[in-house]
Amino acid sequence: MEAPDFEARLKIVGDRSDEIAEDCRDALKEPVHELIEDRAILVRQAVNAFIDGHHEAAQALAVVVCDSYLKTHFDGLGYTKMREKLTLDQSDDAALWTVFRYDMPMATAVRFLVDWKSHKHPVPSNFSRHVTIHGASTAQLNSLHATLAIMLAATMTRALDAILEPGGNAPETVASGGK
Template sequence: MNERHDPDPEAEKVGEADPSRIHLPDLSGLYIPRLPAIYESAIKPLQPYLEQYNHLSRFATAAARMHEFAVPRVPVHVPGLNAAIEAMRSQMADLAGFNDAITQALAPYTASAFQTARWHRVFASMAETARGIYPKNLRELTPGLDEMEKLLVDEGIPLMWVPGPSTVQALLDAPDAAARRRLIGQRWRGITNDCESVLGAVKHPSLQAARSFALDVVSALRDGHASAAQALAANLLDSILQRHLSQALRVELTRNNFKKNGDKFKLDAYKFKTACTFAPVWYAHAKYYPAKGDAIPRTFGRHPSAHGVSRNQYSRINTVYALMLVSSVLKLFDTELAR
């Protein structure tokens, strides 16, 4: 008898987005909601230094090579400034460090204490704006996209809102994927507490039923019922996506063709928080067809949780992955859904 499996997402009809559901639009680059504030705090103070703008691009490029953090394009038309911002956009990792590098580079031009203080204020403001795009657990760490991509896309580890900062730092410092997976297994109690805390802060009325089920996952996991917790978390994740995303967007965000053609989830195709939240969701939707003889994976997957129940798939560590995914997605919707 053939085993049943989920239909290939590509076979689903992709229709118009339902306006009554959340639609998270494609954007190019990072999402920073206060562009007018960036102009006021970062661009206007530079105007007295028009004669220095040609030098800024060269200094910015040299400093950016030491850092790897993407900043958004800012469409202002000041001679020489656009090139500097473009150079900063793709490579700048730490705006606080960048502040110091630029200040040193421009020392011959900003010798007075007044000018130096102004430069510090400008770049400190930019650094604070950049930190604002991160959820609370990443705000002080401010990891670069290149650093996060390996964990989010290649290993399916949720990083948005959960786990806590110390665990995120340990994951970033770990030497390889196997070490990171072991670390999650070792810290499962603390990560479960982190998820419970984030779920407790989900306040949107339309998310309360899902939040209650997610807290049931927490309780089941703590009580030693990891298999039951994983099954609930996997199905809850699917239910949340079905309810709050249009079919077109849900298919787009979960279409994982990596096994077929090597295509990966593209972080730069969506708003920053959307991309980083859904990259591990995409990873969890790797194709799995038992009727075709696919081996049951040991890493958490939505499809094998439904159609490959076994000791390979069901484990406490996979339950923790599933709980982190549910907590992260619920918190994203809590911040995005209209009230």
């Protein structure tokens, strides 16, 4: 919280990546709602891969699961529309519980959904879904990005679980598993 800028915050994440991975593992110990149970298993495997030193594999698996969560729970929306829906200023009318348990955690995916066209621009160095999948390189698949990926996957798993629980006020697409 005392880091002066985004780069300083990223350095802290990198310096504490092992602790963060253990925190992600702890956050995923509790059972989750049956609609996300299968993907939660994959998130746990991504965290375990990270802890075992397989950062590239952890990042790739976590990114694929996050993408699957988004495609399922924002059924039919493109990535631009997803970013718009996940941006917090679009959530002002949500109940406070929903804001803290679902909207804010899911809003962490906005940076993950950054647009990048490989034929128009050089590969950016920041962590993103699009670059991880379509611009795979050692510059993109690395320990820091893997840490961000498992953090995002664990966060999305817990947010979706919270909203799917009884009394969680799940939006229609989330409650139906995106159907």
